[in-house]
Amino acid sequence: MVRSADPAVRRKVAEHPKTRPELLYFLAADAAAEVRRAIATNAGTPRQADLMLAKDREVMVRSAVAQKIARLMPELSANQAAQIEKLTVECLETLARDQATEVRGILAEALKDLPNAPHGVINTLARDVELSVCSPVLLNSPILTDEDLADIIMKGPVSGAMSAIASRRNVSAAVADAIARSDDEAAVTALLGNASAQVREDTLDRILDRAPQHEPWHAPLVRRPRLPARAVARLASFVADGLLKVLQNREDLDPAAARELAEAVRQRVGKAASGGGPVDFGGDPVGGPAAGSDKPTERPSDRAARLFKEGKLTESVLEGSMVEGDRAFVLAGLSELSQIPVAIVDRIIGTHAPRAVTALCWRAGLTMRFARQAQLRLAQIPPKTALNARDGTHYPMSDDEMRWQLEFFGVEAKA
Structure with missing residues (x-):
């Protein structure tokens, strides 16, 4: 035979x-x-x-x-x-x-999270010139040491790779410092949005020095856990009014931070008043909601499901939440609109792949304008590699190609 x-x-x-x-x-x-x-x-x-x-x-x-x-x-x-x-x-x-x-x-993709994968093979894949190859390994592999990651950062990896490193679970203080010293805006944004990343106070100060010129950092900075009092005061001096309200409503600020925030707000209001324009930050007083308030907090997934059912889960709602850095709600909203499980939505965003993120937005029935913003703000894809609209408004890929992109993640075509 x-x-x-x-x-x-x-x-x-x-x-x-x-x-x-x-x-x-x-x-x-x-x-x-x-x-x-x-x-x-x-x-x-x-x-x-x-x-x-x-x-x-x-x-x-x-x-x-x-x-x-x-x-x-x-x-x-x-x-x-x-x-x-x-x-x-x-x-x-x-x-x-x-x-x-x-x-x-x-x-x-097969070796990305295996604890017994050969170190040499993982190191080779982590330094690949294609983001689709190196990103899964940089994001997930337990084989990579801090020394490996620091060396990759120092040698300037492919665009988008540093964002994958910044999104790893439990990024060490040394790796976080190396990312903060880079000129990669998207990577620093991802680092700040990573609650498990260990960011030392001196590293945070270095980021705050440059933050006024980097608007994408503002929302994750405001929501960063365990903010020192000095950092709170500095943030209050330059973030937008909507984010200042978020900062005011935080209930985990220690007394020193709350006092610094109150003083910063007073100075900001005073400056605005001297310029002749009233300032209304809205919401509750400095220090959080009023004492005794028992207003229930709606989970992002529940809010997205409710708005979807009511027909109010619009593109403008998602875009506003994306600007404010409410990642959990945006992911939940994309899940509702696309009818794709939120875990897969999170995985698609986590690939930092322009075509995959664009296909997700297409599946959700959103415009290419939103898809562009999702690439930049949500997936932290560098502007140079993000997909642009065709003829100003149209998706740049065919429907079949976008279906293929989603099929790669196990998403079946809509009936």
Whole structure:
């Protein structure tokens, strides 16, 4: 059968789970790409054949090897991972350097959060020149050390990669400081919006020195947990009125911070009054809601669901919340409008991929103008790489391409 002139017969042998390893190795050099791809997907294929196929001329064959090898990694025990065959690691290293972005992307997505992935392979993927490859690893991989991340930041990664680092869980103080010293506005915005990031007070001061010229930093700064009193006073001197109201309504400010805020507001009102214009910050008095207030707090998801049901979940509502930095509500609103689970919406935004974020907004029935703002503000995509409207107002991709973008995340087409 393996010597049959019919590729379909040879492929049947290549696919069979009980085919002997020596026959699978023989078929790894078959002239038909469909046969070699079947060998690449067969779990019984010997590693020598996998290594050969990892260098195959056809992208679909190399992609199949990447998917199979990566699927094997989670099944290995810690002891097995420590003794992993040299050929398996060599296969992964070969695939991590593949010329096809698709192959490297498959590998990155499969290995991004595995605790036993080879460090060298993860490091190679983390330094990839394509954001779609390096971003999942930079955002999730527990293999990357602070030294790895600091080195990547110092060497200037691909645009958008630093935002992925800034969005990692429990960013260390040293890494946060390296991000704050960069000129990457989007990365600093992501860092400030990351509640688990460890930002030292001197690092925060450095950010505040530049913050008046960086409007996207204002909302996450105002909502940053455990704000020092000095930082509160500095913020009150330059943020917009709407964000000042948010700052005033915070209930977690210590007495010293509340006093600093009250004084800053008085000075700001005094300056405005001397200029002849009244200032109305609205809302509750400085220090939070009135004592004894039992006004219930509506969760972002509940508010989005209610407004959607009432027909009031409009683009302007979402845009206003996005400007104010209310990320949770915007994600919930996009979930309601697109009928995509909020966890997948969050994952799409977290890729920092312009095409994926644009396709999400299209699915939600929003304009390309909103999609552009979502790329910049919500996904922290640099302006140079964000997608622009076609002819000023139209989406730049075809409907089929946008459906394909969403299918990559397991989203089915609307009925």
